[in-house]
Amino acid sequence: MSTLYKQRDDLFFMKLALQEAKRAAEVDEVPIGAVIVKDDEIISKAYNLRETLQDATAHAELLAIRKACEVLGTWRLNGCSLYVTLEPCPMCAGAIILSRVDRVVFGAKDPKGGACGSIVNLPADKRFNHRPEVVEGVMADECGEILTKFFQAKRAEKKPASE
Amino acid sequence: MSTLYKQRDDLFFMKLALQEAKRAAEVDEVPIGAVIVKDDEIISKAYNLRETLQDATAHAELLAIRKACEVLGTWRLNGCSLYVTLEPCPMCAGAIILSRVDRVVFGAKDPKGGACGSIVNLPADKRFNHRPEVVEGVMADECGEILTKFFQAKRAEKKPASE
Numbered sequence: 001m002s003t004l005y006k007q008r009d010d011l012f013f014m015k016l017a018l019q020e021a022k023r024a025a026e027v028d029e030v031p032i033g034a035v036i037v038k039d040d041e042i043i044s045k046a047y048n049l050r051e052t053l054q055d056a057t058a059h060a061e062l063l064a065i066r067k068a069c070e071v072l073g074t075w076r077l078n079g080c081s082l083y084v085t086l087e088p089c090p091m092c093a094g095a096i097i098l099s100r101v102d103r104v105v106f107g108a109k110d111p112k113g114g115a116c117g118s119i120v121n122l123p124a125d126k127r128f129n130h131r132p133e134v135v136e137g138v139m140a141d142e143c144g145e146i147l148t149k150f151f152q153a154k155r156a157e158k159k160p161a162s163e
Numbered sequence: 164m165s166t167l168y169k170q171r172d173d174l175f176f177m178k179l180a181l182q183e184a185k186r187a188a189e190v191d192e193v194p195i196g197a198v199i200v201k202d203d204e205i206i207s208k209a210y211n212l213r214e215t216l217q218d219a220t221a222h223a224e225l226l227a228i229r230k231a232c233e234v235l236g237t238w239r240l241n242g243c244s245l246y247v248t249l250e251p252c253p254m255c256a257g258a259i260i261l262s263r264v265d266r267v268v269f270g271a272k273d274p275k276g277g278a279c280g281s282i283v284n285l286p287a288d289k290r291f292n293h294r295p296e297v298v299e300g301v302m303a304d305e306c307g308e309i310l311t312k313f314f315q316a317k318r319a320e321k322k323p324a325s326e
Contacts (some may be wrong), residue, residue, distance in 0.1 A: 056238035056262035057220075057229055066220055090285050093260055094254025094278070099219035112292070115257070119290050120283060122253050127282050129205040129275070 010105050013037055014139045017083040020047040020060065021146055027052055033147045034060035034084040036068040043080060044068040059116065060084060061092035065099050077101045085143035087114035093122040097130050103136045107143025173268050176200055176300045180246040182225065183210040184309055190215055194309045197223035197247040199231040200238070206243065207231040223247060224255035228262050240264045248306035250277035250299065257283040260293050268298045270306025
């Protein structure tokens with residue numbers, strides 16, 4: 001596949017991940033969304049549901065990986081690409097390595113907890129038995145903006161109405 | 164609590180984690196077991212079920228954390244200790260940090276994939292917003308031996324009967 005086609009696909013699937021992030025915001029969850037794709041087909045979509053499920057592991061990527069395993073009937077996600085609006089945390093980067101996802105495309109960087117270059121870089125570590133390709137910065141502004149707006153609204157909610 | 168009591172408790176709960184690991188071996192899964200404890204009460208127990216569930220995320224620790232969140236009705240596992248027979252991988256160490264488990268006690272080290280000192284040391288990294296206490300080496304020999312025996316048996320199975 002040419003680089004141009006790949007870039008067009010990356011934009012297309014990141015837009016879907018961003019739609020998932022918007023769904024998270026609608027249920028008052030930190031807006032992060034993920035999509036898993038294999039052979040141009042969407043295998044799974046998910047968004048952060050930590051508060052709704054009261055499950056510390058219910059990040060968009062982890063839910064998308066679990067769904068993809070279920071859909072494909074195997075824990076091996078070779079040949080799959082994972083699109084996610086925010087840089088994966090250590091748990092999700094670890095799950096990406098374990099599930100042997102081929103390619104990870106993320107939007108905004110997470111300087112406070114990212115495990116794909118920001119704090120640590122787990123997918124690049126040659127000592128683990130699988131190293132997915134990582135592409136960063138696809139629709140980074142849009143992916144970051146939805147988070148910024150969410151937290152701004154949260155802070156505004158906390159302030160008394162008189163202020 | 165005195166150090167002596169803590170050591171006795173650690174042995175007691177690690178024995179339970181080892182029982183979970185044995186259950187994994189019984190269903191032909193890599194034998195790793197975990198137990199989560201709060202105020203001396205067992206909140207959840209789990210063992211590796213990756214092959215059975217065909218789920219890359221079905222490690223003992225992750226399943227135990229998800230169960231504990233369900234039992235306690237919250238994603239915050241403050242006040243909990245997690246006992247696991249093998250050093251947690253990056254995914255599980257990440258989930259431990261996210262769920263704010265207070266204390267992690269593990270048995271055998273995992274030089275090939277451990278994220279609590281062997282390859283990386285995620286719980287010790289001050290840049291993440293939670294740092295659980297980690298105790299290693301409790302019943303390390305027993306916890307390692309059950310894994311060694313499992314893989315020895317697997318290799319023997321693969322050889323033709325005539326050899």
